[in-house]
Amino acid sequence: MFDYDLVIIGAGVGGHGAALRAVELGLKTAIVEVAEMGGTCVNRGCIPSKALLAAAGRLRQLQDAQTLKALGISVSQVQVDREGMAQHAQQIVTKIRGDLTRSLERLGVTILHGWGKVLEPQKVSVTQGGQETVVTARHVLLATGSYPWVPPGIEIDHETVFTSDDALQLRWLPPWIAIIGSGYIGLEFADIYTALGCEVTMIEALDRLMPTFDPDIARLAQRVLLEERDVDTRVGMLAQKITPGRPVVVELADAQTKELKEVLEVDAALVATGRLPATDNLGLENLGIERHKRGFIPVNEHFNVLKNGEPIPTLWAIGDAIGAMMLAHAAAAQGRVAVENMVGASKTVNYRAIPAAAFTHPEISFVGLTEPQAQELGEREQFPVKAVRSYFKANSKAIAEGEAEGLAKVIYRPDTGELLGVHVIGPHAADLIQEAAAAIATQTPVHQLADIVHTHPTLTEVLDEAFKRASLDVMKSRHQP
Numbered sequence: 001m002f003d004y005d006l007v008i009i010g011a012g013v014g015g016h017g018a019a020l021r022a023v024e025l026g027l028k029t030a031i032v033e034v035a036e037m038g039g040t041c042v043n044r045g046c047i048p049s050k051a052l053l054a055a056a057g058r059l060r061q062l063q064d065a066q067t068l069k070a071l072g073i074s075v076s077q078v079q080v081d082r083e084g085m086a087q088h089a090q091q092i093v094t095k096i097r098g099d100l101t102r103s104l105e106r107l108g109v110t111i112l113h114g115w116g117k118v119l120e121p122q123k124v125s126v127t128q129g130g131q132e133t134v135v136t137a138r139h140v141l142l143a144t145g146s147y148p149w150v151p152p153g154i155e156i157d158h159e160t161v162f163t164s165d166d167a168l169q170l171r172w173l174p175p176w177i178a179i180i181g182s183g184y185i186g187l188e189f190a191d192i193y194t195a196l197g198c199e200v201t202m203i204e205a206l207d208r209l210m211p212t213f214d215p216d217i218a219r220l221a222q223r224v225l226l227e228e229r230d231v232d233t234r235v236g237m238l239a240q241k242i243t244p245g246r247p248v249v250v251e252l253a254d255a256q257t258k259e260l261k262e263v264l265e266v267d268a269a270l271v272a273t274g275r276l277p278a279t280d281n282l283g284l285e286n287l288g289i290e291r292h293k294r295g296f297i298p299v300n301e302h303f304n305v306l307k308n309g310e311p312i313p314t315l316w317a318i319g320d321a322i323g324a325m326m327l328a329h330a331a332a333a334q335g336r337v338a339v340e341n342m343v344g345a346s347k348t349v350n351y352r353a354i355p356a357a358a359f360t361h362p363e364i365s366f367v368g369l370t371e372p373q374a375q376e377l378g379e380r381e382q383f384p385v386k387a388v389r390s391y392f393k394a395n396s397k398a399i400a401e402g403e404a405e406g407l408a409k410v411i412y413r414p415d416t417g418e419l420l421g422v423h424v425i426g427p428h429a430a431d432l433i434q435e436a437a438a439a440i441a442t443q444t445p446v447h448q449l450a451d452i453v454h455t456h457p458t459l460t461e462v463l464d465e466a467f468k469r470a471s472l473d474v475m476k477s478r479h480q481p
C-alpha cells in the first residue's frame with residue numbers, strides 16, 4: 001500500500017539514528033537528503049570542530065613549557081601548519097561521512113537525494129534538478145536540523161565576518177577576532193583561536209558570560225579559559241551592527257538601552273549567536289501546522305507533530321528542528337525513540353539525563369540542573385537542595401598529568417540522595433560526565449554511587465569524592481527526626 005514504512009527527511013545524526021533503529025525493527029526505510037550526508041554534526045559541527053580542538057589542545061600542551069619541564073621534557077620549537085590543521089579536520093569529515101553513508105547503504109536504507117517536502121502526513125515529494133518524485137510512507141519523520149542564526153544588523157561576507165560554517169575551514173588566522181556569543185560554540189572557537197596565537201574579544205549580550213552554565217562553573221571557566229588567556233570580554237553588549245571589510249567594524253550597544261557604546265575595528269568577526277530550525281518550505285503550512293516562534297516544529301513528548309495541539313499519528317519530528325536540546329546525541333536519541341513509538345511503544349526522552357559538553361581545554365560538561373534551577377525546583381516542590389564540590393588539584397592522576405585545574409560539582413537532595421545535576425570543568429570532563437548521566441538515567445542515589453569502587457588513580461575519583469561527601473550528608477539528614 002505504501003512505498004516505504006518510513007521516510008525520513010534529513011540525513012543528519014538524528015535522521016541517521018532513526019534509520020538505524022528503523023532497520024533493526026524491520027521497517028522498509030528511505031532517507032531524503034538535499035546536501036551532504038551527515039548534516040551539521042558531521043560536516044559543519046561536532047566532527048570538524050573537535051578535530052581542530054584536538055590540534056589546539058596538543059599545541060597548548062607543547063607550548064606549556066612549565067608543565068613540560070615539570071614532567072622532565074623540553075621542546076625546542078613548535079610550529080603550526082594552519083593548512084595541515086584544516087586538512088586534518090576535512091579528512092576526518094570525509095571519512096566519517098563515508099562511514100555513515102555506507103552504514104545506511106549496507107542496511108538497505110534507500111537514499112533519495114533532493115529537497116523533501118511533506119505533501120500529506122503520509123506523502124513526501126523529493127525534488128532535485130527540477131524533477132519531482134512523490135513517495136508514500138506509513139510514517140514520515142522530519143529531521144531537517146538547523147542553521148546559524150545571524151542577528152539583524154550583522155552582514156556576513158564569509159571571509160571577514162562569518163559563522164561556524166566558514167570558521168571550521170580555517171582559511172586564515174585573523175590577528176584579532178571578535179567572537180559574538182559566549183555559548184559553547186563561541187567558547188570552543190575562542191579556545192582554537194587563542195591556541196593559534198590570535199587575539200580574541202568575546203561579546204555577550206546577556207548580563208553574564210556563559211549564561212547556560214552553572215554559575216560556579218562559568219566563573220571558573222571565565223578565569224581559566226578567558227582571563228588567563230587575555231581574552232577581552234564585553235558583557236551586556238549587543239553587536240548591533242557588523243560591517244565586513246578590512247577592518248571589520250563592530251558597533252556595540254548597551255543591550256538594555258540600545259545606546260551605542262563602543263566601536264571596535266577588528267580583523268574578523270565570528271557570529272556564534274545560536275541556531276534556527278531549518279523548517280521553511282517543508283510543506284508544514286499546507287498541512288495547517290503552525291510552527292513555534294523562530295520556526296521550531298511543535299511535537300508532543302512522543303515526537304508526533306502537533307496540529308492545533310493534537311498529534312498527527314503518522315507525522316513525526318526530532319532533532320534541532322524541534323529545538324528541545326540542540327545536540328547531536330539528543331537528536332539521535334529522539335530519532336530512536338520516535339521510531340520505537342511508530343511501532344507501538346510509548347517512550348519519551350529524559351532530558352534531565354542527557355549530558356552536554358564544551359570541548360575546550362580544559363573541558364566543561366554537565367548533566368541535569370544547574371544549582372539555581374535546582375534551588376528553584378526545590379522551592380516550588382518543597383524539598384531541600386545541597387551541593388558539594390571536589391577538586392582536580394586533590395586528584396592523583398590529574399596531578400601526575402600536570403592538569404590539576406578544575407572541579408566537579410554535585411547537586412542533590414539530602415533527604416533522598418537524588419542526583420539533580422552534575423557539572424565538571426577539568427581534564428576529560430566530557431568523558432567523566434557519563435557516569436553521572438547514567439546515575440540520573442537509572443535514578444541511582446548518591447549514597448549508592450558512593451559505594452561504587454573507582455579505579456585508582458583515575459580522574460573518575462573526582463566524582464567518587466563528591467559522591468562520597470554528598471552521601472555523608474544524606475546519611476546525616478536521614479538520621480535526623
Ligand SMILES: Cc1cc2nc3c(=O)[nH]c(=O)nc-3n(C[C@H](O)[C@H](O)[C@H](O)COP(=O)(O)OP(=O)(O)OC[C@H]3O[C@@H](n4cnc5c(N)ncnc54)[C@H](O)[C@@H]3O)c2cc1C
Pocket residue numbers: 009010011012013014015032033034035036037038039040041042044045046047049114115116117143144145146164185278281282318319320321326327328329330331359
Ligand atoms: C560548530 C558546531 C559544533 C557542534 N558541536 C557539537 C558537539 O560537540 N556535540 C554535540 O552533541 N552537538 C554539537 N553540535 C550540534 C549538532 O551538530 C546538532 O545538534 C546536530 O547536528 C543536530 O542533528 P539533526 O539531525 O537534528 O540535524 P542536522 O545535523 O542539521 O541534519 C539535518 C539534515 O537535514 C537536511 N535537510 C534540511 N532540510 C531538508 C529538506 N527539506 N530536504 C532534504 N534534506 C533536508 C540538511 O541538509 C541536513 O543534512 C555542534 C554544532 C555546531 C554548529
